[in-house]
Amino acid sequence: MKLLTRLAVVAYLLLFFGFLLGPLIIMSITAFNSSTFPRVVPWECLTFEWFTRLANDTRVIQGLEFTAVIGVFVVVLSLLFGLAGALLLTQIFPRARAAYYTIVTSPILMPGIVIGIATVLFWDRVAHFVGAGRDSVFYHGVFLTVLGQSSFIASYCMLVFISRLQRFDEGQIEAALDLGATHVQAFRKVLLPFLRPAIFSAAVVAFLASFENYNTSVFTLGHFSTFTVVIAQKVRFGLDPSISALSVIIITATLFLALLNEAYSTHAERHPGNPLRSVFRGGVSGFFAGNPAAFLALLMLAGIVATTVYATRYDPTGCKAEVLRRKLEIQERYARPTSPQRATPPAAAPGGQAPTPPRQDGFGGAFNPQNLQVAPAPSPAPAPAPTPPPPRQDGFGGVFNPQNLQIAPAPGAPPKP
Amino acid sequence: MPTKSWLGTFITRNGYLLGGYIILAVLVWILLVIVLPQIAMLDFSFRFDLPPYKQGGPEDVYTLSNYRYFLLGYPGNPDGYNYVDLAVFGRTFIAAIFVTILDLILCYPIAFYLAQVAKGRLARVLGVALIVPYWINEILRAFAFRVIFGASGIINSILIGVGIIDSPIDFVRENVALYAGLTYAYVLLMVFPIYNAIESLDPNQIEAARDMGAPWWRIHWRVVIPFAKPGITSGCTIVFMLAAGALAAPQILGGPSSLWFTQIIYRTFFESVNWSRGAAYAVILLVICTLFVLLMMRIFRVKLGEIGR
Numbered sequence: 001m002k003l004l005t006r007l008a009v010v011a012y013l014l015l016f017f018g019f020l021l022g023p024l025i026i027m028s029i030t031a032f033n034s035s036t037f038p039r040v041v042p043w044e045c046l047t048f049e050w051f052t053r054l055a056n057d058t059r060v061i062q063g064l065e066f067t068a069v070i071g072v073f074v075v076v077l078s079l080l081f082g083l084a085g086a087l088l089l090t091q092i093f094p095r096a097r098a099a100y101y102t103i104v105t106s107p108i109l110m111p112g113i114v115i116g117i118a119t120v121l122f123w124d125r126v127a128h129f130v131g132a133g134r135d136s137v138f139y140h141g142v143f144l145t146v147l148g149q150s151s152f153i154a155s156y157c158m159l160v161f162i163s164r165l166q167r168f169d170e171g172q173i174e175a176a177l178d179l180g181a182t183h184v185q186a187f188r189k190v191l192l193p194f195l196r197p198a199i200f201s202a203a204v205v206a207f208l209a210s211f212e213n214y215n216t217s218v219f220t221l222g223h224f225s226t227f228t229v230v231i232a233q234k235v236r237f238g239l240d241p242s243i244s245a246l247s248v249i250i251i252t253a254t255l256f257l258a259l260l261n262e263a264y265s266t267h268a269e270r271h272p273g274n275p276l277r278s279v280f281r282g283g284v285s286g287f288f289a290g291n292p293a294a295f296l297a298l299l300m301l302a303g304i305v306a307t308t309v310y311a312t313r314y315d316p317t318g319c320k321a322e323v324l325r326r327k328l329e330i331q332e333r334y335a336r337p338t339s340p341q342r343a344t345p346p347a348a349a350p351g352g353q354a355p356t357p358p359r360q361d362g363f364g365g366a367f368n369p370q371n372l373q374v375a376p377a378p379s380p381a382p383a384p385a386p387t388p389p390p391p392r393q394d395g396f397g398g399v400f401n402p403q404n405l406q407i408a409p410a411p412g413a414p415p416k417p
Numbered sequence: 418m419p420t421k422s423w424l425g426t427f428i429t430r431n432g433y434l435l436g437g438y439i440i441l442a443v444l445v446w447i448l449l450v451i452v453l454p455q456i457a458m459l460d461f462s463f464r465f466d467l468p469p470y471k472q473g474g475p476e477d478v479y480t481l482s483n484y485r486y487f488l489l490g491y492p493g494n495p496d497g498y499n500y501v502d503l504a505v506f507g508r509t510f511i512a513a514i515f516v517t518i519l520d521l522i523l524c525y526p527i528a529f530y531l532a533q534v535a536k537g538r539l540a541r542v543l544g545v546a547l548i549v550p551y552w553i554n555e556i557l558r559a560f561a562f563r564v565i566f567g568a569s570g571i572i573n574s575i576l577i578g579v580g581i582i583d584s585p586i587d588f589v590r591e592n593v594a595l596y597a598g599l600t601y602a603y604v605l606l607m608v609f610p611i612y613n614a615i616e617s618l619d620p621n622q623i624e625a626a627r628d629m630g631a632p633w634w635r636i637h638w639r640v641v642i643p644f645a646k647p648g649i650t651s652g653c654t655i656v657f658m659l660a661a662g663a664l665a666a667p668q669i670l671g672g673p674s675s676l677w678f679t680q681i682i683y684r685t686f687f688e689s690v691n692w693s694r695g696a697a698y699a700v701i702l703l704v705i706c707t708l709f710v711l712l713m714m715r716i717f718r719v720k721l722g723e724i725g726r
Contacts, residue, residue: 005633009530009534012526012527013527013530013543016523016526016527017543017546019523019601020546020547020550020601020604021546021549021550022565023558023561023562023564023565023601024549024550024553024558024561026561026564026565026571027557027560027561027564027565030564037567037569038564039564039567039569039570039571039574040571040574041571041574041578042574080442081442081443081445081446081450083442084438084439084440084441084442084443084446085442085443085446087431087439088439088440088443091427091430091431093423103447103451103452104443104446104447104451106451107451108655109654109655109658109707109710110658110662110703111658111659111661111662111679111699111702111703111706112662112664113662113664113679113682113683113699114458114662114699114702114703115454117458117682117686117695117696117699118454118455118457118458118699119450119454121454121457121458121461121692121696122453122454122456122457122458124457125457125460128472147449147450150446150450151446151450151451151454154446154450182432183431183432183433183434183435183436184432184434184435187435208552211554212554212555212556214555214556214664214665215662215663215664215665215679218664218683219686228554228555228556231554231556231557231560232556232665232668232669235556235559235560235563235669236668236669239560239563239564239567243557243560244560244564246557247553247554247557247560247561250552250553250554250557251549251553254549254552254553255549258545258548258549262541262545
């Protein structure tokens with residue numbers, strides 16, 4: 001019976017964490033598969049091209065810039081609101097406390113789109129009231145987004161401050177005031193140092209919440225886009241492994257920071273005095289001894305560096321040509337009975353086009369309709385050379401699965417010379 | 418207590434500069450960022466959708482037409498009721514309840530395990546494993562489920578490979594992907610409040626119940642769950658409100674024929690460009706969901722003040 005219970009617990013834990021981590025692992029694997037549709041099976045070739053594609057996506061990069069600007073403003077504003085809100089909570093007269101607490105925590109439960117809509121409508125009214133035009137600050141996407149996000153992110157910050165303030169001894173402030181400190185001095189020298197860890201964690205929480213916010217921002221941004229909104233548009237209008245590549249980067253960074261944090265806190269537990277200095281004094285070996293998280297972090301860093309180096313040398317062209325050849329064979333087998341004249345050209349084309357350099361990534365993206373508008377970088381240039389005449393291309397489209405469109409027009413690869 | 422003396426003690430305690438900052442910041446936050454926008458939205462929802470030059474003119478009067486539209490559809494609608502929007506709202510509402518219950522069933526055991534059973538390093542590793550997915554963008558988590566449940570996704574590939582099915586199941590159309598994605602998105606928000614509640618439970622109480630011969634399910638039913646009720650309510654409230662108000666996951670994972678109510682609001686704003694009706698729909702969503710939560714709290718006898726993260 002006891003064994004059965006234990007087995008049940010282990011099975012449940014495995015299932016739960018499988019559900020939690022499985023999707024992320026599968027998504028991460030798809031970032032390295034050369035298939036243009038993000039999938040694990042059938043596995044085609046190991047590739048790093050999706051990372052390159054991501055780095056060249058100007059909309060994502062520009063979205064990141066707006067995200068950073070908005071994030072900084074939101075952090076500052078939310079910390080100011082949240083700190084004031086937390087300080088007032090302990091001092092407001094008791095009868096108003098419950099109502100006050102309900103009001104300042106309500107934005108957490110409010111649907112994000114309601115906050116976004118309300119913010120837009122309110123500032124529209126304000127603009128009407130003061131007679132400001134459409135180009136005024138009241139319609140500016142960054143301004144509205146910062147205010148909309150701050151409404152609930154300030155509540156998060158306030159909760160962080162409240163939990164820290166519960167352990168604060170008010171007597172310390174009184175003592176400082178009795179000894180002749182001004183209010184500002186007492187705040188700066190007593191309360192602020194005590195709150196420092198809370199300020200740090202509230203800032204991290206605020207930035208992360210701002211970073212990943214979608215529901216509010218999509219209404220308030222106007223014609224701007226943040227990183228998250230750009231990603232959402234990309235995902236809605238087509239699945240692309242470069243989004244998996246992005247996830248790999250974010251997951252890796254998260255894991256690495258979590259390990260680093262764990263390593264540092266393990267170390268700090270053992271060296272209570274001044275943990276940071278003892279890292280340098282105790283030497284590197286002292287830091288790693290008996291600290292598996294630190295060791296894992298180092299291992300991970302080595303893995304990242306090794307992968308990056310490997311990626312710069314790695315060339316999947318041969319493998320991709322092989323996969324293409326196999327696909328064409330299958331295509332041919334299935335297509336011949338119905339429409340032989342359509343299926344033969346692709347098989348014949350490679351022979352004629354063999355001399356063209358087999359740089360697949362060059363025009364790999366050229367035929368993907370999404371990329372045409374986004375990054376018309378150097379890809380259109382080599383594209384015309386191997387492109388079959390228009391009618392024949394139609395044949396491609398009919399025969400191939402639309403998801404494979406990207407690979408389809410790559411007869412430049414010489415499978416059968 | 419009269420306000421003036423309260424303000425007086427407040428200023429003597431904090432000084433003018435600090436006290437001024439606290440009052441000013443809280444006023445700006447509550448008025449300009451939280452309350453007045455909601456009032457503006459409410460006001461908009463009771464007005465006609467007029468072009469700018471007519472606003473403030475004689476036609477700019479209060480009306481219930483936006484709410485009437487939600488119930489009855491356009492004027493002279495032969496169906497009698499606005500079945501499309503009402504059905505979408507009902508479906509969203511029920512689906513959000515479903516997701517909440519699913520999350521509760523899934524998360525209660527793990528919260529109990531982390532709070533009372535797991536110790537030391539294992540507990541820490543599990544904690545990190547729980548938090549890491551939450552750091553990944555909401556959009557990317559939804560994307561992961563698209564990848565898994567897609568027609569050529571891994572689940573269909575496995576099912577076909579094993580031979581259970583012949584042709585891929587359209588999980589997206591069947592909304593399986595959406596429910597799984599929403600459940601996944603709010604796991605942490607359910608685990609944390611319950612964990613916080615159960616952690617403060619004295620293990621001796623469980624021990625005592627066990628010594629008295631109570632089976633494990635009765636220990637949970639009579640000892641742990643009553644103690645954790647505020648945490649459970651808190652988690653359920655958060656998950657329900659967020660699931661009902663979710664926009665990204667339904668947009669990415671929703672089937673072509675099934676809309677989420679937030680998507681209707683989104684379309685009213687961006688495709689019909691009817692801000693008044695959009696505001697009315699947002700008010701409907703907010704008010705009905707809030708009333709439902711309050712009703713549930715009344716039924717399960719939890720006070721508002723007990724909730725808190």
